[in-house]
Amino acid sequence: MVRPSRVDRFEEESIVLSTVDYGEADRIVTLFTLGRGRLSAFAAGARKSKRRFPGALEPATHLKARLVERRGDTYRLDAADVVTSFHHLRSDLGRIARSLYALELCRELTRDHEAHPQLFNSLLEYLALLDRAQAGPTSLIAFELDTLARAGFRPQFAPCLHCHRETGPRPVFDPDVGGAICGNCAPQFPYAVPAEGRVVDALSRLQEGERTPFEAAIRSGARDLLNLFIEHHLGRRLKSVDFLNQVGVD
Numbered sequence: 001m002v003r004p005s006r007v008d009r010f011e012e013e014s015i016v017l018s019t020v021d022y023g024e025a026d027r028i029v030t031l032f033t034l035g036r037g038r039l040s041a042f043a044a045g046a047r048k049s050k051r052r053f054p055g056a057l058e059p060a061t062h063l064k065a066r067l068v069e070r071r072g073d074t075y076r077l078d079a080a081d082v083v084t085s086f087h088h089l090r091s092d093l094g095r096i097a098r099s100l101y102a103l104e105l106c107r108e109l110t111r112d113h114e115a116h117p118q119l120f121n122s123l124l125e126y127l128a129l130l131d132r133a134q135a136g137p138t139s140l141i142a143f144e145l146d147t148l149a150r151a152g153f154r155p156q157f158a159p160c161l162h163c164h165r166e167t168g169p170r171p172v173f174d175p176d177v178g179g180a181i182c183g184n185c186a187p188q189f190p191y192a193v194p195a196e197g198r199v200v201d202a203l204s205r206l207q208e209g210e211r212t213p214f215e216a217a218i219r220s221g222a223r224d225l226l227n228l229f230i231e232h233h234l235g236r237r238l239k240s241v242d243f244l245n246q247v248g249v250d
């Protein structure tokens with residue numbers, strides 16, 4: 001009797017989300033794959049042999065990964081062909097910081113083996129814009145709102161989550177309830193934080209597809225609300241937020 005093979009070989013279009021060194025010579029690579037969502041694969045010899053994965057295991061690289069699945073839960077990366085390296089991304093700290101933030105968002109907001117083809121394509125599109133130096137701070141916020149929505153965590157900025165009227169000039173923001181609440185309803189939400197009406201309006205317009213760049217004060221207010229929202233839903237702060245702050249970009 002022939003025993004059924006427990007090894008499945010397949011190829012997946014992937015984006016490298018992050019890598020961690022393992023032992024002396026190996027690396028564990030977390031990939032965002034088009035067909036199977038996030039998965040981590042063991043890349044044996046990745047740090048010793050440059051020939052085996054030439055330039056393929058840098059975060060943000062778009063590649064065709066040849067993978068082997070063993071026993072249904074562990075993966076081995078056998079080979080990787082670079083489709084796009086996005087090497088301009090790594091030419092300045094601002095772009096590095098924004099790309100790492102985008103990658104961390106996708107890594108933290110999705111689960112293993114849960115395919116998100118639209119999010120995959122939206123990440124690829126964002127990385128391409130960043131590579132061509134065509135994505136500023138408002139594009140990052142737009143990407144973030146889009147990622148949150150596609151991952152099932154869409155914050156609502158208009159209308160008021162409670163009375164469904166306009167959020168008005170003195171809204172509050174409650175990450176637990178999922179968004180903005182008007183000044184009239186605010187007393188019923190004691191854990192909400194005060195927000196600026198113009199920030200909430202700007203985020204709502206961005207969510208609707210308007211692409212006017214935000215001025216600095218709006219960006220900073222928007223960043224505060226989104227950090228609070230993401231931290232509340234993940235139970236921790238994204239590491240790359242601190243890196244964005246350190247290099248002074250938003």
Ligand SMILES: [Zn+2]
Nearest residue numbers: 160163182185
């Ligand atoms: Zn209300």
